[in-house]
Amino acid sequence: xxxxxxxxxxxxYYQVSTNKHSGxxxxxxxxxHKRIGLMYFAAIITFFLVGVIIGVLMRLELIAPGxxxxxxxxxxxxxxxxxxxxIFLFIIPGLPAxxxxxFLPIQIGARDVAFPRLNLLSYYIYVIGAIMALTSLFxxxxxxxxxWTFYIPYSIRSTTNVSMALLAAFVxxxxxxxxxxxxxxxxxxxxxxxxxxxxxxxxVWATYATAWIQVIATPVIGITILLVVIERAFGVGIxxxxxxxxxxxxxxxxxxxxxxxxxxxxxxxxxxxSEIIPTFSRRTIFGYKQIAYSSLAIAFxxxxxxxxxxxxxxxxxxxxxxxxxxxxxxxxxxxxxxFNWVATMYKGSIDPQPPFxxxxxxxxxxxxxxxxxxxxxxxxxxxxxxxxxxxxxxxxYVMFGGTGTIFFAALHYWFPKMFGKMYxxxxxxxxxxxxxxxxxxxxxPKFIMGYMGMPRRYYDYLPMFTxxxxxxxxxxxxxxxxxxxxxxxxxxxxxxxxxxxSNPWGGVTLExxxxxxxxxxNFHEIPTITHEPYDFSQLKEMKxx
Amino acid sequence: xxxxxxxxxxxxxxxxxxxxxxxxxxxxxxxxxxxxGLGRYTLFIALLIAAIKSTLVINIFMHIKFDEPIFKVFLAxxxxxxxxxxxxxxxxxxxx
Numbered sequence: 001x002x003x004x005x006x007x008x009x010x011x012x013y014y015q016v017s018t019n020k021h022s023g024x025x026x027x028x029x030x031x032x033h034k035r036i037g038l039m040y041f042a043a044i045i046t047f048f049l050v051g052v053i054i055g056v057l058m059r060l061e062l063i064a065p066g067x068x069x070x071x072x073x074x075x076x077x078x079x080x081x082x083x084x085x086x087i088f089l090f091i092i093p094g095l096p097a098x099x100x101x102x103f104l105p106i107q108i109g110a111r112d113v114a115f116p117r118l119n120l121l122s123y124y125i126y127v128i129g130a131i132m133a134l135t136s137l138f139x140x141x142x143x144x145x146x147x148w149t150f151y152i153p154y155s156i157r158s159t160t161n162v163s164m165a166l167l168a169a170f171v172x173x174x175x176x177x178x179x180x181x182x183x184x185x186x187x188x189x190x191x192x193x194x195x196x197x198x199x200x201x202x203x204v205w206a207t208y209a210t211a212w213i214q215v216i217a218t219p220v221i222g223i224t225i226l227l228v229v230i231e232r233a234f235g236v237g238i239x240x241x242x243x244x245x246x247x248x249x250x251x252x253x254x255x256x257x258x259x260x261x262x263x264x265x266x267x268x269x270x271x272x273x274s275e276i277i278p279t280f281s282r283r284t285i286f287g288y289k290q291i292a293y294s295s296l297a298i299a300f301x302x303x304x305x306x307x308x309x310x311x312x313x314x315x316x317x318x319x320x321x322x323x324x325x326x327x328x329x330x331x332x333x334x335x336x337x338x339f340n341w342v343a344t345m346y347k348g349s350i351d352p353q354p355p356f357x358x359x360x361x362x363x364x365x366x367x368x369x370x371x372x373x374x375x376x377x378x379x380x381x382x383x384x385x386x387x388x389x390x391x392x393x394x395x396x397y398v399m400f401g402g403t404g405t406i407f408f409a410a411l412h413y414w415f416p417k418m419f420g421k422m423y424x425x426x427x428x429x430x431x432x433x434x435x436x437x438x439x440x441x442x443x444x445p446k447f448i449m450g451y452m453g454m455p456r457r458y459y460d461y462l463p464m465f466t467x468x469x470x471x472x473x474x475x476x477x478x479x480x481x482x483x484x485x486x487x488x489x490x491x492x493x494x495x496x497x498x499x500x501x502s503n504p505w506g507g508v509t510l511e512x513x514x515x516x517x518x519x520x521x522n523f524h525e526i527p528t529i530t531h532e533p534y535d536f537s538q539l540k541e542m543k544x545x
Numbered sequence: 546x547x548x549x550x551x552x553x554x555x556x557x558x559x560x561x562x563x564x565x566x567x568x569x570x571x572x573x574x575x576x577x578x579x580x581x582g583l584g585r586y587t588l589f590i591a592l593l594i595a596a597i598k599s600t601l602v603i604n605i606f607m608h609i610k611f612d613e614p615i616f617k618v619f620l621a622x623x624x625x626x627x628x629x630x631x632x633x634x635x636x637x638x639x640x641x
Contacts, residue, residue: 252634316640
């Protein structure tokens with residue numbers, strides 16, 4: 001990247017309109033990938049905070065046995081809403097739509113994504129889907145109470161607004177597909193001269209693999225949703241056993257999408273980890289190609305393990321055994337990544353800045369989540385643990401401890417680049433520690449309760465679970481407090497933070513070669529790539545640029 | 546964009562009509578077989594016919610036959626994934 005252009009003082013992207021409008025319209029009609037990334041950021045963070053508040057309310061209800069602050073129907077609606085918001089509005093679009101949009105074109109040396117207008121359309125489809133989901137809360141019938149998995153036959157018979165919420169998920173799926181198509185085309189067609197496939201940063205590889213899952217798997221949920229809506233509206237017997245349908249077929253179709261969707265959530269996070277660890281270890285990544293290929297392997301094997309959600313649903317034993325075996329296989333490429341990350345740090349010159357500390361928290365939390373996944377992937381132990389808190393704990397360790405933690409890591413890593421301001425380092429280090437404590441207090445007792453037999457989604461519990469439930473609720477206060485503390489210091493940084501330099505962490509991928517914040521269209525001239533992506537010998541050249 | 550992308554491939558109207566007739570014929574075969582009652586084989590035959598029909602549509606109507614190899618590779622990859630998904634679902638239905 002010797003020829004990579006260093007930006008001269010020029011207006012940042014958020015002060016330059018890409019259209020004839022100014023003010024709010026210049027944002028709403030923008031086709032700039034960075035501005036669209038920020039618009040996603042605003043929407044997604046808002047939904048995330050709503051999801052957090054709902055989670056805290058549910059935990060508050062569970063602080064003592066019996067009714068405390070809400071009735072059982074409200075509780076059912078809240079856990080469904082928490083699931084739908086967190087899955088469909090936060091964690092699936094989170095990393096690709098915000099950081100993928102913002103950094104994927106920059107990291108491959110492009111001025112924008114391949115289809116900028118399609119990119120804006122994806123955003124509006126996301127917003128329309130979100131509005132539809134919110135509308136379903138207030139229409140007659142009330143918020144849905146089926147859980148985010150919409151299992152048949154209850155979702156056929158529930159009188160709540162299931163059809164509206166399902167159609168919202170259907171619309172949101174289109175946003176995901178269009179973003180996927182855009183990223184795939186961008187990676188194939190828009191790479192800068194010299195940016196071969198194996199010179200792409202690993203975040204790009206991970207986002208590329210994710211895009212394929214988005215494009216191939218999402219239509220399955222779309223069709224399934226339509227079938228449920230048709231069944232609800234016209235009484236066609238597709239899934240409902242009372243009408244001659246097969247409820248297990250629904251579970252197959254639902255998980256054929258929703259399991260790969262787990263990898264839509266986690267793969268970009270793994271890409272971010274592969275960016276942060278080399279930067280703060282000052283070492284090139286260990287096993288670049290293996291990490292890149294393991295992303296593709298996870299994306300592929302991820303399609304073939306959906307049945308492990310259905311071991312106790314009445315699926316055939318033959319299929320259960322096949323799915324159990326395939327589930328264990330997916331641990332291999334995940335293991336490849338973990339070992340390569342640790343090997344990258346070995347003998348590195350480690351600089352424990354906040355993004356790196358977030359990644360360390362991730363490695364611990366994600367490993368706990370991953371390994372407990374093997375307990376659930378084994379047929380015998382799964383029978384005992386199915387539909388207990390153990391599953392809830394595992395899921396939150398993987399999704400929140402994994403993707404959620406990396407969402408914060410990515411934010412701490414790229415915030416100075418996105419906004420040109422630096423946040424308070426001391427505060428952010430405190431946040432990692434309290435986050436880690438709060439997280440484990442909130443979710444670890446659920447492993448124990450689940451093992452003891454506490455079922456998930458229950459409004460009430462036996463007195464023997466009270467101490468664990470209390471620890472969990474107190475943990476939720478610490479965790480939510482940390483999240484709002486972070487919101488506070490980031491907002492403070494936006495207005496009063498010190499100006500960030502173009503390369504505050506000493507990274508070498510392309511985004512660190514340009515100004516903070518980037519200019520419109522990112523580069524004065526498209527760079528010619530002459531280095532491997534994590535070649536830290538560039539740092540000297542970059543200082544002279 | 547390479548020069549290849551800009552090539553226009555002319556397929557005669559005759560071919561289009563022939564493919565259309567073939568698709569209609571396959572559809573009527575599917576419907577007929579569904580009425581005969583071949584048990585579990587009905588589904589396999591229906592899937593086989595559907596696969597042939599999609600191959601025709603993708604190659605002729607969607608011009609994939611004349612496109613760059615990369616499209617064929619990714620299409621094949623998606624097809625294989627779909628096939629495995631079908632197979633894994635049938636391991637449930639057939640052995641339940």
